[in-house]
Amino acid sequence: MLEVTELACLRGDRLLFADVNLTVSPGELVRIGGPNGVGKTSLLRLLCGLSLPEHGAVRWHGRRIDRHRDAFHQDMLYLGHSAALNDLLSPIENLRFAAATHGRDAHEATCEAALERIGLSLQRDLPAKVLSQGQRRRVGLARLYLSEDVPLWILDEPFVALDVDAVRDLAEWLDAHCARGGMVVMTTHQDVPFRTAVRLFDLAEAAC
Numbered sequence: 001m002l003e004v005t006e007l008a009c010l011r012g013d014r015l016l017f018a019d020v021n022l023t024v025s026p027g028e029l030v031r032i033g034g035p036n037g038v039g040k041t042s043l044l045r046l047l048c049g050l051s052l053p054e055h056g057a058v059r060w061h062g063r064r065i066d067r068h069r070d071a072f073h074q075d076m077l078y079l080g081h082s083a084a085l086n087d088l089l090s091p092i093e094n095l096r097f098a099a100a101t102h103g104r105d106a107h108e109a110t111c112e113a114a115l116e117r118i119g120l121s122l123q124r125d126l127p128a129k130v131l132s133q134g135q136r137r138r139v140g141l142a143r144l145y146l147s148e149d150v151p152l153w154i155l156d157e158p159f160v161a162l163d164v165d166a167v168r169d170l171a172e173w174l175d176a177h178c179a180r181g182g183m184v185v186m187t188t189h190q191d192v193p194f195r196t197a198v199r200l201f202d203l204a205e206a207a208c
């Protein structure tokens with residue numbers, strides 16, 4: 001379970017939000033909503049430990065993530081809204097590199113299957129710098145297809161730049177993750193056809 005208590009976030013000299021409380025349980029898909037600039041990305045970065053809150057705490061299975069970083073990072077996958085690829089590496093090398101930096105072993109055949117699933121078989125050996133924006137996004141998202149056993153997925157605008165088929169396929173994959181007891185916390189400005197009941201957490205309403 002992910003638990004957020006009394007979270008406050010300062011950006012520059014501006015208090016973006018304060019007293020944010022949220023609990024995410026196994027099987028839940030939570031969409032962080034709210035207008036541009038309200039602080040959704042900032043909240044996701046606090047949830048995954050990439051930045052520190054001004055006040056409050058994030059706990060994973062009852063333990064503060066800032067005090068148990070390694071265990072938390074084993075259980076969490078964060079995909080930000082930029083693809084964060086090494087331009088000189090191919091999609092398959094990027095996937096293997098990303099897995100290795102998280103202490104996970106991803107075999108070539110497994111990565112190939114993930115790239116095929118996301119429709120990038122033909123580009124598997126091209127350097128990432130020649131990929132289109134949508135293809136770059138897909139390489140990042142292929143990590144989700146290698147992370148069934150990672151319970152918590154934190155995703156910032158995962159559907160941006162995807163075509164209709166890819167949106168449907170990704171929505172099904174997020175549904176499947178929740179159905180097997182995983183958790184998804186994400187932002188999106190798009191209407192996405194989920195089977196899972198999506199819990200909306202409106203940051204503009206939740207923060208005071």
Ligand SMILES: Nc1ncnc2c1ncn2[C@@H]1O[C@H](COP(=O)(O)OP(=O)(O)OP(=O)(O)O)[C@@H](O)[C@H]1O
Binds near residue numbers: 011034036038039
């Ligand atoms: N490092 C920073 N220093 C100062 N201000 C920042 C910093 N990072 C973000 N901000 C500001 O914090 C506010 C919230 O940004 P954030 O990206 O979290 O919003 P968001 O709700 O995700 O927006 P969008 O829907 O447009 O993606 C914005 O006004 C942004 O300019």
